[in-house]
Amino acid sequence: xxxxxxxxxxxxxxxxxxxxxxxxxxxxxxxxxxxxxxxxxxxxxxxxxxxxxxxxxxxxxxxxxxxxxxxxxxxxxxxxxxxxxxxxxxxxxxxxxxxxxxxxxxxxxxxxxxxxxxxxxxxxxxxxxxxxxxxxxxxxxxxxxxxxxxxxxxxxxxxxxxxxxxxxxxxxxxxxxxxxxxxxxxxxxxxxxxxxxxxxxxxxxxxxxxxxxxxxxxxxxxxxxxxxxxxxxxxxxxxxxxxxxxxxxxxxxxxxxxxxxxxxxxxxxxxxxxxxxxxxxxxxxxxxxxxxxxxxxxxxxxxxxxxxx
Amino acid sequence: xxxxxxxxxxxxxxxxxxxxxxxxxxxxxxxxxxxxxxxxxxxxxxxxxxxxxxxxxxxxxxxxxxxxxxxxxxxxxxxxxxxxxxxxxxxxxxxxxxxxxxxxxxxxxxxxxxxxxxxxxxxxxxxxxxxxxxxxxxxxxxxxxxxxxxxxxxxxxxxxxxxxxxxxxxxxxxxxxxxxxxxxxxxxxxxxxxxxxxxxxxxxxxxxxxxxxxxxxxxxxxxxxxxxxxxxxxxxxxxxxxxxxxxx
Numbered sequence: 317x318x319x320x321x322x323x324x325x326x327x328x329x330x331x332x333x334x335x336x337x338x339x340x341x342x343x344x345x346x347x348x349x350x351x352x353x354x355x356x357x358x359x360x361x362x363x364x365x366x367x368x369x370x371x372x373x374x375x376x377x378x379x380x381x382x383x384x385x386x387x388x389x390x391x392x393x394x395x396x397x398x399x400x401x402x403x404x405x406x407x408x409x410x411x412x413x414x415x416x417x418x419x420x421x422x423x424x425x426x427x428x429x430x431x432x433x434x435x436x437x438x439x440x441x442x443x444x445x446x447x448x449x450x451x452x453x454x455x456x457x458x459x460x461x462x463x464x465x466x467x468x469x470x471x472x473x474x475x476x477x478x479x480x481x482x483x484x485x486x487x488x489x490x491x492x493x494x495x496x497x498x499x500x501x502x503x504x505x506x507x508x509x510x511x512x513x514x515x516x517x518x519x520x521x522x523x524x525x526x527x528x529x530x531x532x533x534x535x536x537x538x539x540x541x542x543x544x545x546x547x548x549x550x551x552x553x554x555x556x557x558x559x560x561x562x563x564x565x566x567x568x569x570x571x572x573x574x575x576x577x578x579x580x581x582x583x584x585x586x587x588x589x590x591x592x593x594x595x596x597x598x599x600x601x602x603x604x605x606x607x608x609x610x611x612x613x614x615x616x617x618x619x620x621x622x623x624x625x
Numbered sequence: 626x627x628x629x630x631x632x633x634x635x636x637x638x639x640x641x642x643x644x645x646x647x648x649x650x651x652x653x654x655x656x657x658x659x660x661x662x663x664x665x666x667x668x669x670x671x672x673x674x675x676x677x678x679x680x681x682x683x684x685x686x687x688x689x690x691x692x693x694x695x696x697x698x699x700x701x702x703x704x705x706x707x708x709x710x711x712x713x714x715x716x717x718x719x720x721x722x723x724x725x726x727x728x729x730x731x732x733x734x735x736x737x738x739x740x741x742x743x744x745x746x747x748x749x750x751x752x753x754x755x756x757x758x759x760x761x762x763x764x765x766x767x768x769x770x771x772x773x774x775x776x777x778x779x780x781x782x783x784x785x786x787x788x789x790x791x792x793x794x795x796x797x798x799x800x801x802x803x804x805x806x807x808x809x810x811x812x813x814x815x816x817x818x819x820x821x822x823x824x825x826x827x828x829x830x831x832x833x834x835x836x837x838x839x840x841x842x843x844x845x846x847x848x849x850x851x852x853x854x855x856x857x858x859x860x861x862x863x864x865x866x867x868x869x870x871x872x873x
Contacts, residue, residue, distance in 0.1 A: 341804040345719035346731055349712045349775050356772035357738045360746035360753055367749055374748070424641040429634055438645045441652060446833030448850050453655045464654065498648065559742050562835050566854065580744045588840065593748045604745045611740055 361604075367597040374593035386598035395574050396582065396599065402489060403578045403606075406496075407557040413497045414553045415546065418504035423538075425505070426512045436509075440502040447499065447562025454495040455567045458482050485575035488568050492576055495563050500556060504549040511545030512538070551614055558607055579603045690845070694852040701763055701838070701848060702831045705770040709778060709827060710820050712771065717782030718808055722791070732783065739776035743837065754841055761843040769837060774827055785819040786812070 368386055372379045390396050425436045442450060457464045458481035466478045481491040515538065523533050561580055564570060570577040570585055577585070580603060587596025659681070685691045716735075720728045750769065751760075759765040789812065797807045838848040847855070 339723075342719040342723045342725075342728065345715040345808075346728070349716040349735075349779070350731065352712070352768065352772040353735065353738060353775040356750065356753070356769055357741065357746065357775070358734075360749035361741050363749035363753070364746055367752075374751070421644065424637060424644070427634075428638050428641045430638055435641055435645055438649050442648065444829060445652075446835065446850050448833070448835045448854055449655070450651065452853070453651045456658075457651060457654065498651070502648075555742075559744070561744075565835065580742070583744050583747070584836070587748045593752075597748045600745045600748065604741065607740065607742060 364597045364600060364604075367594055368601055369598075370594040371592070372594040373591045374587065374596075375591060379594075382594070386595050389595065390598060390602065395577070396602075398574050399577045399579050399582045400602075402576065403558065403580075405489065406493065406560065406578060407554060409493055410496060410500075410557040410560075411550055411553045413493070414500050414504055415549055417497060417501040418508050418549065419542070421501060421505040422508035422512055425509060436505075439505055442499045442501075443503045445499070448566055450499055451495065451563045451566030454491070454498075454563075455482065458491045458567075482568055483572055485572050488572060488576045492560075492563050492567060495567065496557075496560060499563075500553065504553060507549050507552075508542060508545050511542045515541050551611075554610060554614070555607070558603070558610070579606065689852075690847065691849070691852055694847050694849045697763065697842075697846060698832060698849040701766055701770075702828055704763075705767045705831055706824055706828050708767070708771050709774050710823060713775060713778035713823075714782050714786075714813060714816055714820070715808070716775070717779045718786055718812060720779065721783045721786045722794075732779065735776050735779045737776070738773075739780070743773065747836075747840065751840060760841060761846065763842075763846070765841040766838055769841070770827075770831055774823075778823060778827075781823060782816065782819055785816060789815055 367379075369381050369383060370379045371382045371385070421439050425432060425439065428435060456462075460466055460478065460480040460483060463481075465481070469475055469478050479487055481487045519537050519541075520533055523537055528536070559580055560578060561584070564576055564578065564581050568576045570581050579599065583596050583600045583603060586599060587593045660679070662681075716731075720732050720735075754760040754765045754769075759768065793811060793815075794807050797811050798804075802810070833850060834848075835850045835854060839851045839854070842848065842851070
């Protein structure tokens with residue numbers, strides 16, 4: 317015990333010794349996480365700046381520095397622009413759809429009188445399942461030949477309207493979007509539900525006495541008071557959208573062509589599929605900068621809103 | 626007035642019920658498919674299984690690496706979680722209660738890691754794991770999971786420790802309790818709710834993770850999720866295996 321040797325000393329040195337044990341104690345407690353975190357998060361992140369100037373393939377021992385070639389190639393690559401476009405489309409669509417659906421679900425679970433808990437569990441359940449597993453399930457649902465949607469349309473005689481969801485570049489991104497919204501909405505529903513339950517019922521009662529319609533109550537009471545939950549949800553869904561990976565890996569592998577490649581996916585594909593890890597790290601830096609910009613904008617907007625309130 | 630309220634309730638419930646069916650359908654679908662043969666899934670995806678087909682489960686448990694993969698997943702999750710709930714509250718406690726300039730710096734240093742997505746440092750990390758010789762062993766993902774959870778974990782724990790009155794610890798220290806003992810015997814048990822949410826959140830994430838274990842583990846040392854992924858690619862889409870795998 318570090319304190320044991322401080323027992324018989326005079327008060328002055330005792331205080332100093334106590335301060336010292338306090339310090340050594342803090343260092344001791346912080347050290348394990350500090351070492352791990354520095355070694356396996358910060359160091360590789362900094363190292364990616366270094367690797368992005370090389371043409372390393374990921375396997376050989378030789379690493380050649382090629383200056384800014386990776387970045388030059390990147391800015392001339394149609395594929396990278398396409399991935400950037402997909403990332404932006406997916407993020408914007410996901411943030412909007414997930415949050416709207418989550419608010420609807422939360423309000424329903426909050427208002428409905430029967431089977432409240434069952435409903436909540438059903439909406440939340442997809443959150444618990446792995447993206448890989450659920451990607452598979454949806455891949456079959458969307459399958460053109462034997463998928464559930466196709467079989468249903470066959471049965472009711474609308475075979476002409478069958479869509480090759482995952483094989484058609486126009487629809488593949490929509491299929492990914494549907495899967496992700498289905499998987500994520502329940503998570504945000506829980507946050508909104510907590511927000512809803514924090515609204516004092518007196519507000520609604522008073523508004524009802526004043527003759528406010530249900531829509532007016534939602535518009536002027538519920539919605540503004542959900543602002544806190546909304547900031548959290550928008551931020552989380554935005555980060556989630558930028559990192560989306562499992563569904564794409566299982567359902568389309570970035571295809572058909574490059575139709576569903578996002579920035580995160582292209583980093584993986586280029587780095588490990590095509591063994592161009594130098595180029596891959598250069599791309600990952602772009603992703604990093606994108607995420608930084610998005611976070612900074614969100615922090616700024618968040619502050620602005622706080623001032624208004 | 627009373628009647629319209631009742632009507633609204635029924636409409637709301639109907640909407641909720643329809644959404645619940647839509648939400649539950651994929652889960653129901655994977656459930657019934659686990660008990661069907663491959664041919665039956667392809668012929669008639671929607672129907673209930675005609676007979677209880679358990680061959681896929683039998684095959685999975687006896688002829689594949691699946692049991693080993695399950696064990697790997699279990700080891701990975703428990704060991705990582707165990708270290709997380711030891712190391713992270715320790716750091717959070719020291720940061721929160723020391724309150725010096727350097728601990729504030731450590732705090733910001735930890736939080737900044739939350740902004741870095743795994744894909745950004747994945748390639749250099751992969752290289753690092755090879756240099757250290759961890760590549761292919763279970764040690765690699767465990768180290769990466771613990772390190773990756775530091776930012777989020779410290780944020781959670783420090784905000785929780787703020788809510789614990791310091792008087793409890795002062796009383797303990799007057800009674801002659803050392804800092805380390807105060808932490809383990811008094812503060813750590815009080816962090817229970819925070820630890821529980823850490824375990825659930827991180828545990829789920831690690832159990833379901835695909836990208837990381839697929840990168841740093843050898844093919845004979847896969848986790849469950851990676852093993853399931855393999856069934857589709859290598860065995861020419863054995864959907865019955867996939868579904869059976871997901872049900873275990």
